[in-house]
Amino acid sequence: MPRRRHAALILVGLTALASCSAGPSTRPVIAVHGDGGQTSQVVVPPGPREVPPLANYERDALPWSSCTGETRDRMGGTAPAGGQEYECARLTVRLDVPSRPGRGSLTTALLRVGTGGSPLVVVGDAEGEPGTLKAARLAATLPAELLSTYTLIGVDRRGTGRSDGVQCVPDSSREAIVEADPGEPGSEDLQDALTRASQECVIDLENRLPAVDSWRAAADLEQLREVLGVPHLNAIGVGEGSGVLTLYASRYPDRIGRMVFDGAPDPTLDAQGVAEARAVAAGEAFAAFGRDCAVRGCPLGGDAEERFTALLEELRDEPLRGADVDLTPGTATVAVLAGLADRSRWPALADALVAAEGGDGSALSAFVEPLLLDQDDSPPWLDAGIITSCNDTTTRIPPERVNSVAEDWRGKHPLFGAHFARKLLTCGPFPVPQEVDVPKPAGAPPVLVLTTAADPVTPAAGAERAAQSLPAGVVVGWQGSGHGALGQSACATAAAQAFLVDARVPNSGTVCPP
Template sequence: MPRRRHAALILVALSALAACSAGPSTRPVIAVRGDGAESAQAAVPSGPREVPPLEDFEQGGLTWSSCTEETESRMAGTAPAGDHEYECARLTVRLDASNRPGRGSLGVALLRVGTGGTPLVVVGDAEGEPGTLKAARLAAVLPAEVLSTFTLIGVDRRGTGQSDGVQCVPNSARTAIVEADPADPTSEDLQEAFTKASQECVIDLENRLTAVDSWRTAADLEQLREALGVPHLNGIGVGEGSRVLTTYASRYPDRIGRLVLDGAPDPTLDAQGVAEARAVAAGEAFAAFEKDCVLRGCPLGATATSRFTALLEALRDAPLRGEDVDLTPGTATVAVLVGLADRSRWPQLADALVAAEGGDGSKLTAFVAPLLVDQDDSPPWLDAGIVTTCNDTTTRIPPERVNSLTADWREKHPLFGAYFARKLLTCGPFPVPQAVQVPKLVGAPPVLVLTSAADPVTPAAGGERAAQALPAGVVVAWQGSGHGALGQSVCATTAAQEFLVNAKVPVSGTVCPP
C-alpha cells in the first residue's frame, strides 16, 4: 500500500475512534481563528445599528467576461424570462487549511446579473444548486427595481459548482448512499458507504479536506468584498448559505451591509435536533404537496401519501433499474425530498410519482441526478454537501445510537423519520475538525430573515431562532411550503425588496399568506 494512502487510512481510523469515544458534541457550528475579526468586534458598538447606505462597486476589481450562452445552457432550458445578460469571473482566495493557516489558494467562480451599481452577493446551500445558477434564477423572480439597484453576484461556494470543486466520493459509495433503504433494520451497508467516502476524500483532498467549510467560505466573501471595493457586504443567503452570512457577520461585524436570510438554519440545535426537525417539516411539506395536488386536480389527488408509501413497498420488492442509479425506496425518498424543496417543481414531482407507479423510474431519478453525476462542469452536489457538513460540526453520533433513533423516528415520523435518522451516520467516519467558538455578534444593523411554514431543508422554527440570535433580526413568515420564500411569496419578496432597496425594515413577525 502506498505510504500516503496508508497514512490517510490511519488518520480516518483514528478520527472515527476519537469520535466514538468522545461521544456526540452539541456544537452545531465550528470555527477556526479570527483573521482580524476580534479587533473588529472590539470596535463595533453593541446593539442594533442603522441600515447601512448603498455603495457602488469598482468595475475594475475583477475581470468579467460574457457567459450568457453558457449560463442559459447550464439552466437546462429554464432560463429566466426577460433579456438578461450574464458575466462570469473567477476570484482567487486563500485556502487556509487547518494545518497550513493562511497558505495555499483556490479559485471561486462568480456570476453577475443586473444593472445596479451596488453588489448583492448570493450564497446557497453546499448540497444544492450552485450560487451562480441560484443568482441567475433569482434574476427571473426578483422585482425589476432590485435588479436596477443591485448587481446580483452569485458565488459558487468552496467545493461547489465551477469553483475548484470537491469530487472525492467514489461513484459506488455515492450511489449506495442515495439508494439505501430507510426501512433497512441494519445500517451496515450505509456505514460502509460513508466509510469509503471518508477514506477517499481524506486521500484525494489532502490539505483541502479541512478547508471546505462555512467559516472559510465567510472569509472568501470578505476577499470578494475587498475585490469589489465596497465598505459593506450586502447579501442573500439561501438555506445553509445563511449560515455563511451569519458567520461573516460574526467575523466582520463592522462590514455588515443589508442581509436577507431566506431559510436560515437553526443555530441552537445539535445535529440530532436538526435531523428530527427536518423529518417533521418534510412530513408537513408532503401534506401541503398533497393538498396542492387536490387543488390542481393532479393524478395523485388526496391519495398522494398512501400512494407514495405503496410505491416504496413496491420498490422494496422490485427496484426499477436505471442508467446511473436504480429507483429504490431510498432513491425515491431522496427524489421526493428534492422535489418538495422546490415548490415550482411540484407538478413535475407528481407526474414523476405516477410514472414510477407505472414502471418508469426515470422521471424520479432525474431529481437526484445532480447529487450523483457531473453536470455542466459542476461536480456532483453530494460530495461538497458531505464534506462541508462534516467540517461544520464536531458532532459524531455512534451507529448504535443512530439505529435506536431510526426505530424511534420511524414510528414518530412515518414518512421521513427513518431517512433523517440514518442520515446522522454521514460524518461518523470523517475526521473531527478543530473547534473554536464563533465570535458572538453583539452589534449589527437589522437583518431580514424569511421563513417558510413547511420548509423541509431549513424548518421555520429554526429561522425564527436564527433571527432571535441576531442583535436586530427581523422575521417575515410565509405560510407556504418549500425551501425559500423569495420568488414564491409576493408578500415576502416585496418585503425583501423594500428592505434591500429602500432600507424599510418590516415589523418583525409579519405573516405572509400561503
C-alpha cells in the same frame, strides 16, 4: 510523494444569544480571527445599528466575461426578467488549511446579472444548487427594480460547483448512500459506504479536506467584498448559506450590509434535534404537496401519501433499474425530498411519481441526479455537502444509537423519520474537526429573515430562532411550503425588496399568506 491523512478543522457554532432585536450587546469589543490565525480587535457600537447606505462597486475589478449562452443551457433555457445578460469570473482566495494558515489558494466561481451599481451576493446551500445558478434563477423571479438597483453576484462557495469543486466519494459509495433503504432495520451497508467515502476523501483531498467548511467560506466573502471595493457586504443567504453569512457577521461585524436570510439553520438544536425537525417539516411539506395535487386535479389525486407509501413497498420488492441511477426506496425518498424543496417543481414531481408507479423511474430519478453525477462541469452535490457538514460540526453519533433513533422515528414520523435518522451516520467515519471559538455577533444592522411554514431543509421554527440569535433579526413568515420564499411569495419578495432597495425594515412577525 506519500499521501497523508489530515484531521478536519472547524466547528461552525451558530451560537444563540439571549436577546433579540432590541437588546444592546454586552460585548461591544470582540475578537476576530484573521486568515493567518491572527487575532485583531474590532470595536462595534452596542445595540442595533441603522441599515447601511448602498455603495457602487468597481465593475472592472474582476475579469468578467460573457457566459449567457452556457448559463441559459445550465438553467434549461430559462432567461431572467428583462433579458439581462450573464457574466462570469473567477476569484482567487486563500485556502487557509490548518497546516498552512493563511497560505495556499483556490479559485471561486462567480456569476453576475443585473444592471445596478451595488453588489448583492448570493450564497446557497452546500448540498444544493451552486450559488452561480441560484443567482441566475433568482434574477428570473425578482422584481425589476431590485435588479436595477443591484447586480446579483452568485458565488459557488468553496468545494461546490465550479469553485475547485470537490469530487472524492467513489461512485459506488455515492450510489449506495442515496439508494440505501430507510426501511431497513440495520445500517451496515450504509456505514460501509460512508467509511469508503471518508477513506477516499481523506486520501484524495489531502490537506484541502479540512479547508472545505463554512468558516472559510465566510472569509472568501470578505475577500470578495474587498475586491468589489465596497464598505459593506450586501447578501442573500439561501438556507444553509445563511449560516455562512451569520459567521461573516460574527467575524466582520463592522462590514455587515443589507442581508436577507431566505431560511436559516437552527443555531440552538443539536444534530439529532435538527434531523427530527427536518423530518417533521418534510412531512408537513408532503401534506401540502398532496393538498396542492388534489386542488389541481393532478394524476396522484387526493391520496398522495398512500400512493407514495405503496410505491416504496413496490420498489422494496423490485427496484426499477436505470441507466445511471436505480430507483430504490432510498432513491425515491431522496428524490421526493428534493422535489418538495423546489415548490416550482411540484407538478413535475407528481407526474414523476405516477410514472414510477407505471414502471418508469427515469423522471423521479432525475431529481437526484445532481447529487450523484457530474453536470455542466460541476461535480456531484453530495460530496461537498458531506464534507462541509462534517467539517462544520464535531458531533459524531454511534451507529447503535442511530439505529435506535431510526426505529423510534419510523413510528413517530413514518414518511421521512427513518431517512433523517440514518443521515446522522454520515459524519461518523470522517475526521473530527478542531473546535473554534466563534465570536457572538455584536452590534449589527437589521437582518431580514424569511421563513417558510413547511420548509423541509430549514424548518421555520429553527429559522425564527436563528433570527432571535442575531442582534437585530427581523422575521417575515410565509405560510407556504418548499425551501425558501424569495420568488415564491409575492408578499415576502416585496418585503425583501423594500428592505434591500429602500432600507425599509418590516415589523418582525409579519405573516405572508400562502
